[in-house]
Amino acid sequence: MHHTRRKPVTLVTAVLGTATLALVGACSSGGAGGGQASGGDSTTYTWWDPYPQHDASSDWEARVQQCGEEAGVTIQRTAYDTTALTNQALLSAQEGTSPDVILLDNPAVSTLADTGMLTTMDEFGLDTADVDANLLDAGVVDGETYGIPIGANTLALYYNKEILDAAGVDPASITDWASLTAALEAVTGAGHKGITFAGIGTEEGSFQFLPWFWGAGADLTQLDSPEAVEALELWKGWLDAGYAPNSVIQNSQNTTWEEFLTGDFAFVENGTWQVNSAAEADFETGVVQLPAKDGGVAPAPTGGEFIVAPVQSDEGRYEVTRQIVECMTTPEGFVETANTFAYYVPPTEEGQEQLLAESPELETWVEAVRSAKGRTSDNLGTDYPKISEALWTAVQNALSGSATPQEALSAAQADAEAATS
Amino acid sequence: MTMTTLPTAVGTREDAGGAAGSTPAAPSGPRRRRGPSASQWAAVGFAAPLLVYLVLFYAYPLWRNVDLSLHDYTIRAFVQGDPEFVGLDNFAAVFASSTFPAALWNTAFFTVVSIAFQFTIGLALAVFFRSSFRLSGFLRALFLVPWLLPLIVSSSTWAWMLNSDNGIVNSVLESFGIGQINWLTSPDTALIAVTIANIWLGIPFNLVILYSGLQNVPGEVYEAASLDGAGAWRQFRSITLPLLRPVSAITILLGLIYTLKVVDVIWIMTTGGPGNASTTFAVWSYREAFGTGQPDFSPAAAVGNILILVALVFGFLHLQLQRRQEAS
Numbered sequence: 001m002h003h004t005r006r007k008p009v010t011l012v013t014a015v016l017g018t019a020t021l022a023l024v025g026a027c028s029s030g031g032a033g034g035g036q037a038s039g040g041d042s043t044t045y046t047w048w049d050p051y052p053q054h055d056a057s058s059d060w061e062a063r064v065q066q067c068g069e070e071a072g073v074t075i076q077r078t079a080y081d082t083t084a085l086t087n088q089a090l091l092s093a094q095e096g097t098s099p100d101v102i103l104l105d106n107p108a109v110s111t112l113a114d115t116g117m118l119t120t121m122d123e124f125g126l127d128t129a130d131v132d133a134n135l136l137d138a139g140v141v142d143g144e145t146y147g148i149p150i151g152a153n154t155l156a157l158y159y160n161k162e163i164l165d166a167a168g169v170d171p172a173s174i175t176d177w178a179s180l181t182a183a184l185e186a187v188t189g190a191g192h193k194g195i196t197f198a199g200i201g202t203e204e205g206s207f208q209f210l211p212w213f214w215g216a217g218a219d220l221t222q223l224d225s226p227e228a229v230e231a232l233e234l235w236k237g238w239l240d241a242g243y244a245p246n247s248v249i250q251n252s253q254n255t256t257w258e259e260f261l262t263g264d265f266a267f268v269e270n271g272t273w274q275v276n277s278a279a280e281a282d283f284e285t286g287v288v289q290l291p292a293k294d295g296g297v298a299p300a301p302t303g304g305e306f307i308v309a310p311v312q313s314d315e316g317r318y319e320v321t322r323q324i325v326e327c328m329t330t331p332e333g334f335v336e337t338a339n340t341f342a343y344y345v346p347p348t349e350e351g352q353e354q355l356l357a358e359s360p361e362l363e364t365w366v367e368a369v370r371s372a373k374g375r376t377s378d379n380l381g382t383d384y385p386k387i388s389e390a391l392w393t394a395v396q397n398a399l400s401g402s403a404t405p406q407e408a409l410s411a412a413q414a415d416a417e418a419a420t421s
Numbered sequence: 422m423t424m425t426t427l428p429t430a431v432g433t434r435e436d437a438g439g440a441a442g443s444t445p446a447a448p449s450g451p452r453r454r455r456g457p458s459a460s461q462w463a464a465v466g467f468a469a470p471l472l473v474y475l476v477l478f479y480a481y482p483l484w485r486n487v488d489l490s491l492h493d494y495t496i497r498a499f500v501q502g503d504p505e506f507v508g509l510d511n512f513a514a515v516f517a518s519s520t521f522p523a524a525l526w527n528t529a530f531f532t533v534v535s536i537a538f539q540f541t542i543g544l545a546l547a548v549f550f551r552s553s554f555r556l557s558g559f560l561r562a563l564f565l566v567p568w569l570l571p572l573i574v575s576s577s578t579w580a581w582m583l584n585s586d587n588g589i590v591n592s593v594l595e596s597f598g599i600g601q602i603n604w605l606t607s608p609d610t611a612l613i614a615v616t617i618a619n620i621w622l623g624i625p626f627n628l629v630i631l632y633s634g635l636q637n638v639p640g641e642v643y644e645a646a647s648l649d650g651a652g653a654w655r656q657f658r659s660i661t662l663p664l665l666r667p668v669s670a671i672t673i674l675l676g677l678i679y680t681l682k683v684v685d686v687i688w689i690m691t692t693g694g695p696g697n698a699s700t701t702f703a704v705w706s707y708r709e710a711f712g713t714g715q716p717d718f719s720p721a722a723a724v725g726n727i728l729i730l731v732a733l734v735f736g737f738l739h740l741q742l743q744r745r746q747e748a749s
Binding site for chain 1: 580585586587605607611711713714730
């Protein structure tokens with residue numbers, strides 16, 4: 001008896017004590033977010049980027065350090081994966097410990113800018129006039145520019161030349177949706193698999209769907225427009241006809257690439273970052289632009305990072321930060337970044353021309369980047385992530401058959417309106 | 422309705438117990454003025470590290486979660502630290518959301534079906550391994566494999582096996598003439614697929630606990646029963662099940678709490694999709710906070726708090742049960 005009695009009592013005391021102290025803790029936490037501590041001492045500058053694949057011995061690290069040396073400081077570089085980087089940046093801004101420089105995925109720039117944690121390029125005295133407007137757009141909020149793209153990538157259509165040759169399809173004939181669908185019919189008729197893309201229920205799914213969405217003439221402010229429905233019906237039609245595998249619903253871009261590398265698929269929608277891998281594939285590959293519905297190049301969404309400078313309490317640090325940013329954004333700097341990564345297209349015309357002079361085979365990609373479109377452009381800014389979530393959910397619902405494209409997109413439009421109002 | 426009654430019930434329980442609990446440590450009422458004696462200070466001193474630990478790692482995060490769910494933490498407000506107090510608006514929005522009924526059903530299905538199968542299979546295996554035979558130890562160890570594998574490995578493997586076009590499960594089914602089943606990409610089967618994977622993951626836990634419970638059932642009871650002419654099924658129903666009841670209850674309750682909060686398996690296999698087809702409360706909360714380009718901490722925290730309350734109810738049931746068991 002004694003034994004049983006004792007146990008709950010101790011437990012309850014602990015609970016009560018914890019509850020009381022929790023209140024104390026809560027009061028003290030209120031005072032926290034006030035002061036801004038600077039990211040490092042005056043000779044060490046902090047730098048965050050989303051490239052954990054490049055470790056301390058990589059060319060990229062050397063390139064970053066070189067920019068630091070030129071500015072007379074040491075750069076302390078930390079790499080996070082893309083989603084974690086946004087969260088880390090928000091947390092550090094809340095704690096007042098932001099790094100001096102962040103390389104940030106472009107749709108996140110307007111989100112962070114909205115919090116007031118980023119400086120404008122005007123304040124830094126940096127000129128952004130040379131940067132292609134379609135690429136810079138993602139960093140512009142209410143007329144202010146919050147960063148400079150250090151390079152851009154986008155999507156295009158890779159094809160397996162052997163399969164196309166065997167099926168008698170000329171890649172140059174693919175200029176609109178009808179000719180692409182006809183090509184898919186031809187290759188599947190010849191016993192191959194047609195096309196694979198990423199319809200996963202994350203930002204990647206929206207990223208991959210947007211070229212078709214925009215290529216039909218649809219607009220992100222009206223997800224249930226007839227054009228949008230046509231785009232989704234195109235994808236759904238491919239699935240129903242067996243031109244695309246059912247697994248696209250859960251495929252990420254990496255998975256689709258793996259599928260393509262097996263040599264079974266005629267086409268894959270994928271990005272600039274696979275250029276090297278495509279060259280090393282066991283079969284001959286090629287690239288064509290993603291076609292718009294009625295011909296021409298569909299605007300694909302731009303990918304790539306912006307270099308941004310978070311607000312610091314010690315404004316004396318800005319001078320060196322400016323030098324570091326400049327080092328990354330000269331035409332030579334852009335080309336060097338492009339070469340270090342092998343897939344980054346410079347965001348200025350001068351940089352693009354220099355890159356093409358060195359590697360003319362990247363022409364398709366440079367052209368794709370020029371006709372690409374920022375996801376947060378059209379002044380969507382911080383509304384984009386919410387619209388995007390509604391969009392990828394609609395894609396999932398339609399492809400999986402739980403709703404028709406029309407129903408799925410109508411629901412998406414209602415969700416997006418509710419989320420952004 | 423349940424929402425409003427639960428916290429009060431929990432609160433009163435703490436208060437009532439707390440008054441009784443503090444009596445031995447710090448005398449209540451006017452006597453308190455005299456101050457605690459040296460030995461009481463020492464007691465507080467010894468308890469302090471534990472209390473600090475509890476506050477830092479349990480109470481503060483919990484409080485922060487409540488705080489997040491009662492304010493409108495936009496990204497901007499999160500950084501600036503000036504969120505608007507919105508009371509229960511976040512909870513209202515969660516209840517009104519079209520995701521809510523789906524998540525409720527999915528959570529209930531996922532939890533109940535997982536537990537039912539995990540427990541039944543776990544119990545069957547435990548009874549099977551009770552009779553020692555050659556290699557029984559080795560086989561039992563094999564059944565622990567799901568427990569030893571990192572979740573990312575086992576979930577990814579399940580996702581590959583259940584792949585619509587290239588998965589091994591479909592290729593086996595097709596060789597028996599059953600057509601392709603889109604396990605993870607059809608709204609009808611996605612929840613079933615993640616539940617199957619979760620059952621597989623949970624069997625070792627049930628097996629281990631129930632097996633150790635069986636060790637406490639004296640062998641003479643079975644001997645006596647078999648002398649009385651009881652067959653295997655009779656022995657199981659009249660000896661194993663009743664004698665194992667306390668252990669079973671705790672296994673199921675712990676399983677419930679574990680299963681309610683599963684995110685990783687579902688997230689890796691389907692990210693809660695297609696659409697919302699396999700979204701449970703835990704996945705929903707995770708998606709709001711970390712799954713999109715724009716963290717939405719307040720609704721995420723609201724969903725998380727609902728989940729904590731549900732788990733808390735089962736937690737108290739567990740304590741109650743344990744207490745009764747110790748009393749007997």
